[in-house]
Amino acid sequence: xxxxxxxxxxxxxxxxxxxxxxxxxxAARQALGNEQLRRNLRHATSTIRGKSSRVIAELPDWQxxxxxxxxxxxxxxxxxxELLEQLEARVTERxxxxxxxxxxxxxxxxxxxxxxxxxxxxVIKVKxxxxxEIGLNEALEAAGIQPVETDLAELIVxxxxxxxxxxxxxxxxxxxxxxxxxxxxxxPGVDPSLTxxxxxxxxxxRKYLRETFLSTRVAVSGANFGIAETGTLAVVESExxxxxxxxxxxxxxxxxxxxxxxxxxxxxxVFLQLLPRASTGERMNPYTTxxxxxxxxxxxxxxxLVLLDNGxxxxxxxxxxxxxxxxxxxSACLNVCPVYERTGGHAYGSVYPGPIGAVLSPQLTGxxxxxxxxxxxxxxxxxxxxxxxxxxIPSILVHLRNxxxxxxxxxxxxxxxxxxxxRPRLYAHAQRAAKLARIAGxxxxxxxxxxxxxTVSRDLPAPPDQTFRDWWASR
Amino acid sequence: xxxxxxxTCLADTLFPEAAKATxxxxxxxxxxxxxxxxxxxxxxxxxxxxxxxxxxxxxKRYVSAFSRYDVIVAPSGSCVGSIRHQHAxxxxxxxxxxxAARAHDLGSRTYELSELLIDVLRVEDVGAYYPHRxxxxxxxxxxxxxxxxxxxxxxxxxxxxxxxxxxxxxxxCCGFGGTFAIKNAATSAAMLADKMTAIASTGAEVCTAxxxxxxMHIGGGLRRAxxxxxxxxxxxxxxxxx
Numbered sequence: 001x002x003x004x005x006x007x008x009x010x011x012x013x014x015x016x017x018x019x020x021x022x023x024x025x026x027a028a029r030q031a032l033g034n035e036q037l038r039r040n041l042r043h044a045t046s047t048i049r050g051k052s053s054r055v056i057a058e059l060p061d062w063q064x065x066x067x068x069x070x071x072x073x074x075x076x077x078x079x080x081x082e083l084l085e086q087l088e089a090r091v092t093e094r095x096x097x098x099x100x101x102x103x104x105x106x107x108x109x110x111x112x113x114x115x116x117x118x119x120x121x122x123v124i125k126v127k128x129x130x131x132x133e134i135g136l137n138e139a140l141e142a143a144g145i146q147p148v149e150t151d152l153a154e155l156i157v158x159x160x161x162x163x164x165x166x167x168x169x170x171x172x173x174x175x176x177x178x179x180x181x182x183x184x185x186x187x188p189g190v191d192p193s194l195t196x197x198x199x200x201x202x203x204x205x206r207k208y209l210r211e212t213f214l215s216t217r218v219a220v221s222g223a224n225f226g227i228a229e230t231g232t233l234a235v236v237e238s239e240x241x242x243x244x245x246x247x248x249x250x251x252x253x254x255x256x257x258x259x260x261x262x263x264x265x266x267x268x269x270v271f272l273q274l275l276p277r278a279s280t281g282e283r284m285n286p287y288t289t290x291x292x293x294x295x296x297x298x299x300x301x302x303x304x305l306v307l308l309d310n311g312x313x314x315x316x317x318x319x320x321x322x323x324x325x326x327x328x329x330x331s332a333c334l335n336v337c338p339v340y341e342r343t344g345g346h347a348y349g350s351v352y353p354g355p356i357g358a359v360l361s362p363q364l365t366g367x368x369x370x371x372x373x374x375x376x377x378x379x380x381x382x383x384x385x386x387x388x389x390x391x392x393i394p395s396i397l398v399h400l401r402n403x404x405x406x407x408x409x410x411x412x413x414x415x416x417x418x419x420x421x422x423r424p425r426l427y428a429h430a431q432r433a434a435k436l437a438r439i440a441g442x443x444x445x446x447x448x449x450x451x452x453x454x455t456v457s458r459d460l461p462a463p464p465d466q467t468f469r470d471w472w473a474s475r
Numbered sequence: 476x477x478x479x480x481x482x483t484c485l486a487d488t489l490f491p492e493a494a495k496a497t498x499x500x501x502x503x504x505x506x507x508x509x510x511x512x513x514x515x516x517x518x519x520x521x522x523x524x525x526x527x528x529x530x531x532x533x534x535k536r537y538v539s540a541f542s543r544y545d546v547i548v549a550p551s552g553s554c555v556g557s558i559r560h561q562h563a564x565x566x567x568x569x570x571x572x573x574x575a576a577r578a579h580d581l582g583s584r585t586y587e588l589s590e591l592l593i594d595v596l597r598v599e600d601v602g603a604y605y606p607h608r609x610x611x612x613x614x615x616x617x618x619x620x621x622x623x624x625x626x627x628x629x630x631x632x633x634x635x636x637x638x639x640x641x642x643x644x645x646x647x648c649c650g651f652g653g654t655f656a657i658k659n660a661a662t663s664a665a666m667l668a669d670k671m672t673a674i675a676s677t678g679a680e681v682c683t684a685x686x687x688x689x690x691m692h693i694g695g696g697l698r699r700a701x702x703x704x705x706x707x708x709x710x711x712x713x714x715x716x717x
Contacts, residue, residue: 029661038665338648342665376659378652378666379523381619398561401525414521418529421484421515422536431488453660457667458695461489468482468491472498472510 007102007313010366016104016135016310017163018365020349023372027347028339037173037344044172045335051281052332059277068270069389073326076261077316083228083261084307090231094293096303101255103310108139110306111220111253115145118251118302120218126235126242127151128222129167129329130255130308132351133364136220147220148212150241152205159186165345165353167331168279173344176201209241219245219300223256224328225271226305229264232292233305236275236285243289252291252300257308259316259325271328278388279330311364320399324360326389331356333383333393339376348373355383359396367404374400410450428469435463476596477507479544481537481585483554483687484516486708490687493550496714497588500601501548503714514540517549518565519557524654527565534562538577546595547585550710552617552685555587560620587617587685588710589626599633604717606636610679611709612670612693614686615648627685627709634712640677644669651692667696674704685709 011018020027031037056062076083088098101107115123123140125131125147137147137158149158153171157164160182164170171179180196187208194204221242225234233254235242246252262268276285294303316322334340334354345353350361350370358377362370374397377383383393406414420430454460466474478501482494498508518533537558541547549555559582566575592598611631617623631639650656650666670693674682682697682704684690694706 025659025661028659032661032665338650338666339659339662342662372658374525375655376662378615378648378650378655378663380615380648380652382615382646382648385619395564398523398525401523402527404525406525410524411526414524414526414529418518418521418526418533421518422532424513424515427515434488450657453657454695456660457664457699458692459698460695461691464489464491466491468487468494469512471491471495 007309009311009314010369011133011311011364012103012105013369015108015139016133017351018133018361019369022349024347024349024376025372027349028343028376031343031347036175038342040173040175041341041344044169045341048169048281048335052278052335055277055281055283058283059273062277065270065274066388066390069274069328070326070391072262072267072270073389076259076263077322077325080258080261080316083263084258086228087226087231087261088307090229091293091303091305092231094231096231096293096305099304099306101306101308101310104134107134107255107306107308107310108136111136111255112139112143112145114251114253114304115140115218115220116143118218120145120216120251122146122148122216123218123220123253124212124216124245124249125149125154126219126221126245127154127170127237128220128255129351130222130257131220132164134255134308134310136255148216150209150212150245151237152202152239152241155205155209156182159183161186163346164351166334167329167352167354167356168334169331173346209244213244213248217249218251218253219249221246221252221254223254223260224275225268226256226261227263227265227268228261230292232265232290234268234288234290236272237287237289238280238282238285240287243287246289246291247299249300251302251304253304253306255306255308257310258312274388275328275330278332278386315360315363318363321359321363321396323391324356324363324396326391327356327360328389330388332386332388336382336386337377338380338382339378348376355393355397356391359393359400362400362404367400371404374404428467431467431469435467476546477509477544478591479541479547480508480510481514481517481541481547481549481554481558482510483549483551485687485691486550489691490708493687493708493710496708496710497548497550500710500714503716504596504598504601506596509544511540511544517554517557517562519554519561520653522557522561522565527568530565531569531571534565534578535574537562538574538581541581541585542577545584546591547581548588548591549585550588550685550708551687552587552614552621552623553688555585555590556616556620558582558585587621587623588713589623589630589685590621592630592713593626599629601630601633601713603634603713603715604636605634605712605715607681608638608640608679609681609683609712610640610642610674610677611645612642612649612674612682612684612689613645614684614689617685618646623685630709630713631683634715635717637712640679642677642682643673645673649689649693651689653688656692663692664696667692671696671700671702675702679704681705681707681712683707683709683712
């Protein structure tokens with residue numbers, strides 16, 4: 001099947017946040033040295049895991065809901081162009097304006113142009129992975145427009161000149177003392193006697209954000225869902241800051257990845273049960289805001305929807321990898337991942353960390369640009385079990401590992417191993433030779449790189465006197 | 476019953492005791508064990524490292540070595556997982572439709588040891604005696620790829636003299652993951668450290684599991700840390716006698 005629609009195959013370089021400066025193993029090694037980070041992450045992820053599994057256990061039909069979610073997403077992928085055209089037609093009918101963005105550069109240009117046209121030099125933002133992905137804040141700043149994040153965690157990241165490290169809890173790597181210091185250094189009008197008491201910190205953010213909400217005329221959001229049959233957009237959140245942005249300003253600009261479309265209003269029934277339980281461990285998220293075009297006298301007077309490709313068409317063309325587009329950004333896979341729990345999100349180099357990031361980022365950028373990410377997993381499978389829409393992340397990881405460029409030495413070793421293992425007599429000789437080499441090499445302490453990384457923290461087993469094969473022959 | 480043994484490359488080469496114990500156990504239960512000599516490796520290392528093309532001959536080899544047997548056993552949840560869920564995929568991915576169908580069929584007849592004992596041979600008490608304090612690590616592929624569930628625990632509970640102690644956070648990966656332990660050595664070591672702490676907290680003398688690979692990793696860490704805890708394959712415990 002071809003899905004070539006004239007879209008670029010990969011997200012462009014030099015813009016957005018899908019690529020890291022270094023490989024995963026190198027970045028992970030650095031993160032592993034940070035004991036505080038590991039404690040913060042272990043505490044946060046195990047708390048969310050516990051909450052989530054408790055509320056999931058309450059639903060007798062959780063597995064059926066997962067199957068339904070997966071089936072709706074598979075249906076969406078099989079007729080994405082048709083659904084997007086339907087969404088465009090409905091949004092337009094209701095007074096909205098739809099823009100198509102092939103990639104991050106185009107999306108940033110469209111949004112920047114729309115904000116400029118309003119004459120505003122500041123926008124308030126609803127937490128959005130799509131705008132993080134394309135680096136919209138940087139593009140707006142370059143155009144002299146100040147973006148203000150209104151999600152509390154996202155605000156902490158923005159004021160700290162930091163990067164988000166979790167899809168749901170972007171500041172998961174920060175503790176409250178660090179947050180106080182960030183507020184004192186960067187929040188306009190903050191009380192200089194601020195303590196690190198969480199209610200005090202929340203009140204400071206609330207005061208600052210209230211002033212910003214009431215004085216800003218343009219908002220930028222993402223979308224959790226776009227409903228093709230009605231042209232309705234939906235944002236689910238916990239704090240209510242999103243609703244302020246979505247209802248108070250004169251102009252609302254929504255950037256939505258093309259995979260977020262769902263066919264009908266009824267489909268939301270499934271996702272609105274799956275998403276909060278899998279992500280925050282809540283039975284229902286506190287705020288769900290939905291809007292359809294514009295309504296005179298109520299809410300924004302102008303609404304723009306930017307439909308973003310940025311590599312997604314190419315992901316859609318891969319029948320195995322395509323499942324990554326089913327993701328509803330709940331972050332359940334991050335919270336159960338033993339690798340994420342120890343390295344944190346920054347090690348993945350992309351705004352999409354954890355298991356889903358390890359399959360999504362390399363597909364959006366082209367595997368050459370994120371070649372170490374498909375290996376950032378022990379393939380333990382916890383992510384697959386946790387995913388509310390049943391994305392088979394381990395299988396996609398294995399699939400992508402076949403597409404990355406392999407180091408020549410590894411390729412040679414793998415070829416040699418396969419050659420030997422396909423010849424039982426040669427294999428038996430190799431088993432004996434390996435044993436002799438091990439004994440000569442003083443019980444494996446002197447393995448050559450890259451195998452030497454094994455013996456940094458573990459002993460190799462003593463070689464047995466006899467292989468099983470030899471024992472069997474001698475019976 | 477006539478049962479074909481797939482020893483797995485790791486047990487054959489480095490941990491023959493696990494495969495020998497499988498033979499002794501099944502023979503003690505009155506079954507005939509055969510060992511097809513043309514077998515070598517299931518190819519999981521190649522598949523999981525991104526060398527599916529190189530794994531194809533190994534899939535072919537497994538299929539030709541075992542096709543004529545009705546029941547095959549391997550003392551490894553991981554290798555059984557690969558045979559059951561990856562062999563047909565590898566074959567189909569390279570246009571080998573006939574092979575894929577045969578591999579799929581063979582996968583349904585290939586069992587991990589605890590599955591064979593409980594689902595096929597219908598035995599929970601294997602007549603073993605093992606007077607030690609033991610904790611069980613449910614390896615990821617046994618747990619999530621082939622879903623052995625509590626079968627190994629049911630077998631261990633019937634072993635005379637054995638005191639079974641629960642492992643905290645048992646379902647967390649030990650950090651082995653095949654070439655993951657080499658490609659991401661530091662992260663793997665951090666995961667291993669937490670697993671070793673959990674094992675130490677149980678006061679067990681022995682940590683057991685159904686996979687020689689995870690035990691090699693955990694055992695290597697325990698030896699390096701000069702821990703008194705030993706790693707022993709599940710098959711060896713079940714084969715032990717007074």
